Amino acid sequence: MTVIKPGKSQYQQIADLLQERIQDGTYAPGTLLPSEPELSRELDVSRVTVNKAVTLLRASGQVKVRRGAGTFVRSLPKLNRDAVARFAARNQGTGAGQVEISKLNLQSRTEYLHIGRVEAPAAVAEILGERDVLIRSRRLFANDEPTQLADSYYSWALTKDGPLTAAEVGKGGSYARLADLGVGPVRFSEDVNVRMPYDIERDRLEIEASAPIFEITHVAYAADDRPVSVTIHVMPGHLWTLRYTWDDPQESGQ
Amino acid sequence: MTVIKPGKSQYQQIADLLQERIQDGTYAPGTLLPSEPELSRELDVSRVTVNKAVTLLRASGQVKVRRGAGTFVRSLPKLNRDAVARFAARNQGTGAGQVEISKLNLQSRTEYLHIGRVEAPAAVAEILGERDVLIRSRRLFANDEPTQLADSYYSWALTKDGPLTAAEVGKGGSYARLADLGVGPVRFSEDVNVRMPYDIERDRLEIEASAPIFEITHVAYAADDRPVSVTIHVMPGHLWTLRYTWDDPQESGQ
DNA sequence: CAGTGGTCTAGACCACCAC
DNA sequence: TGGTGGTCTAGACCACTGC
Numbered sequence: 001m002t003v004i005k006p007g008k009s010q011y012q013q014i015a016d017l018l019q020e021r022i023q024d025g026t027y028a029p030g031t032l033l034p035s036e037p038e039l040s041r042e043l044d045v046s047r048v049t050v051n052k053a054v055t056l057l058r059a060s061g062q063v064k065v066r067r068g069a070g071t072f073v074r075s076l077p078k079l080n081r082d083a084v085a086r087f088a089a090r091n092q093g094t095g096a097g098q099v100e101i102s103k104l105n106l107q108s109r110t111e112y113l114h115i116g117r118v119e120a121p122a123a124v125a126e127i128l129g130e131r132d133v134l135i136r137s138r139r140l141f142a143n144d145e146p147t148q149l150a151d152s153y154y155s156w157a158l159t160k161d162g163p164l165t166a167a168e169v170g171k172g173g174s175y176a177r178l179a180d181l182g183v184g185p186v187r188f189s190e191d192v193n194v195r196m197p198y199d200i201e202r203d204r205l206e207i208e209a210s211a212p213i214f215e216i217t218h219v220a221y222a223a224d225d226r227p228v229s230v231t232i233h234v235m236p237g238h239l240w241t242l243r244y245t246w247d248d249p250q251e252s253g254q
Numbered sequence: 255m256t257v258i259k260p261g262k263s264q265y266q267q268i269a270d271l272l273q274e275r276i277q278d279g280t281y282a283p284g285t286l287l288p289s290e291p292e293l294s295r296e297l298d299v300s301r302v303t304v305n306k307a308v309t310l311l312r313a314s315g316q317v318k319v320r321r322g323a324g325t326f327v328r329s330l331p332k333l334n335r336d337a338v339a340r341f342a343a344r345n346q347g348t349g350a351g352q353v354e355i356s357k358l359n360l361q362s363r364t365e366y367l368h369i370g371r372v373e374a375p376a377a378v379a380e381i382l383g384e385r386d387v388l389i390r391s392r393r394l395f396a397n398d399e400p401t402q403l404a405d406s407y408y409s410w411a412l413t414k415d416g417p418l419t420a421a422e423v424g425k426g427g428s429y430a431r432l433a434d435l436g437v438g439p440v441r442f443s444e445d446v447n448v449r450m451p452y453d454i455e456r457d458r459l460e461i462e463a464s465a466p467i468f469e470i471t472h473v474a475y476a477a478d479d480r481p482v483s484v485t486i487h488v489m490p491g492h493l494w495t496l497r498y499t500w501d502d503p504q505e506s507g508q
Numbered sequence: 509c510a511g512t513g514g515t516c517t518a519g520a521c522c523a524c525c526a527c
Numbered sequence: 528t529g530g531t532g533g534t535c536t537a538g539a540c541c542a543c544t545g546c
Contacts (some may be wrong), residue, residue, distance in 0.1 A: 005318045009514075009515060009516090010515080011515080011516090011518075012463075018297060035530075035531060035532085035533095036531075036532065037530085037531085045516080045517085046516065046517045046518070047376065047517095047518095048516075048517070048518090048534095049515085049516065049517080051532075051533080052515090052516095054461075054532090056319070056450075056464075059313075059450060059464060060449065060450050065531090065532065065533095066524090066525080066526050066531090066532090067523070067525075067531070067532055067533075068523075068524035068525030068526075068530080068531050068532070069524085069525055069526075069529060069530095069531065069532090070525090070530090070532080071531085071532075075368065076369050077376065083498060083500070084500055123304060154323070173284075185502060186501060187499070187500070187501050188499070188500055188501075188502070188503045189497065189498065189499040189500075190497070190498050190499075191495050191497050192446060192495065192496040192497075192498070193315065193491075193494075193495050193496075193497070194448050194466050194468065194491035194492075195491070195492075196310075196313060196314050199506070209266075209310075210313060210464065211537095212448050212466035212491060214448065237447075237448035237449070238263055238448075238449075239448050240447075240533090241445050241446065242445070242446040242447075243445050243446075244443065244444050244446070244500075245441070245443040245444075246337070246338055246441070246442055246443075246498075247440060247442075248341065248440045248441065248442070263533075263535090264534080264535075265534080265535090289511075289512060289513080290512080290513065291511085291513095298538045299535080299536085300535065300537070301513090301536095301537095302515095302535075302536070302537090303535065303536080304533085305513075305514080305515095306534090306535095308513090319512095319513065319514095320512090320513090320544080321512070321513055321514075321542070321543050321544075322511080322512050322513070322542075322543035322544030322545075323512065323544050323545075324511090324512060324513080324544090324545085325510095325512090325513075348530090352522090399536060496515085
């Protein structure tokens with residue numbers, strides 16, 4: 001390869017080159033990249049080197065590989081998740097889950113992976129103070145592309161006879177049902193982490209092993225400050241922007 | 255290598271193995287991993303394969319390479335950034351910047367990279383509605399390890415004659431100085447994204463090219479809803495947990 | 509100067525896809 | 528069946544570290 005920038009390795013320069021070509025439309029979204037052997041010939045480097053360059057693009061979500069078929073350019077419309085607004089909007093629909101998607105004229109879909117009684121994961125049990133819980137595990141789609149996994153946990157004793165054990169929970173979503181039980185959430189907190197996906201997450205979200213994901217631990221508190229539900233969101237990092245808004249808590253001075 | 259799990263590639267299995275050994279203390283934090291040729295012999299694979307496994311650990315921040323010296327196990331105490339609380343606490347110190355660090359008994363330090371008049375980056379200019387801005391660019395450390403880059407932008411016309419053009423801005427931090435000017439922030443918003451670091455960020459934060467970073471765009475609004483400052487935080491993903499807390503905005507709702 | 513990781517190559521075999 | 532990417536190897540040269 002004709003090395004231009006001396007300070008960089010070949011595979012990094014190739015990654016830069018490919019990235020440029022994606023940016024300027026030479027490789028359009030949805031189309032195939034030239035094959036690795038092809039690029040290998042064009043740039044006069046070994047295929048391993050090309051492959052290493054492509055690996056970088058995969059990690060940043062710009063490209064998606066389908067084995068045997070080729071490497072596709074991804075279109076990257078970012079989804080916006082406004083944490084405060086989405087819960088404020090919950091009385092207009094069937095829950096906060098699909099607010100972001102429907103706003104963008106995308107077709108949203110929810111797939112329920114599991115609804116039932118389970119032993120809570122350690123992190124969840126510690127928050128809820130309970131191991132015997134109801135899980136509502138689901139996968140959300142926009143235009144048939146998976147956009148997030150969301151596992152919600154509730155006290156089993158509290159919810160076992162109610163509508164939360166069914167897929168459709170009715171108007172206002174799960175938080176309205178908690179309100180029906182007298183423990184409507186009034187305060188929320190979210191912890192946001194980034195990490196690499198586990199194997200299962202990688203499969204379910206159809207992302208690369210090297211593509212980082214957001215892990216959001218969302219906790220809802222009732223008026224007496226007891227946590228009443230925990231939801232773990234796992235979302236491909238390249239798909240989402242998270243937004244949080246708040247007022248200065250200093251209104252009554254220091 | 256003695257392949258145990260058939261569904262996985264060797265380098266993934268080796269990465270799992272190394273991860274286990276880090277978890278269980280076989281490789282303690284701060285110590286050196288066995289060298290790649292050594293692992294190559296032990297596991298009976300080529301060095302390239304070992305290297306590829308180590309690459310995975312680097313992306314998740316578990317390991318840090320110093321060329322010529324070796325591969326070190328990182329200690330990973332997560333820093334907690336509570337967005338709401340850190341601004342509430344600003345009147346106790348010299349700003350929100352160091353709240354998280356000092357809480358953990360770590361030694362905090364701020365290095366000023368640049369303070370002066372610049373042309374605003376496009377994203378910042380769009381928010382502020384102004385291209386002529388003051389930048390306060392800094393790098394923050396905990397125990398001499400870089401923990402984040404923070405670039406703050408203010409209208410140059412507004413701040414050019416004030417204390418914000420000096421390194422030390424005094425009690426209450428920059429937001430107290432904006433309040434002195436009659437545009438004290440009363441509302442905040444943050445947009446959170448994840449991406450791979452640029453080269454400069456990689457160098458300044460001393461992280462791997464494959465390690466994802468948080469990019470937080472923090473905007474402060476004055477009482478008249480005008481944005482008065484923008485701060486871009488760039489933080490290594492493996493170092494931080496972000497926390498946001500809010501009350502149900504439905505108090506007067508339907 | 510010996511040891512470390514960074515990078516690159518040529519060649520190979522494989523699983524998977526589309527035709 | 529031919530093309531695609533996934534993976535692995537042996538060997539090589541390099542820059543950098545620490546003694």
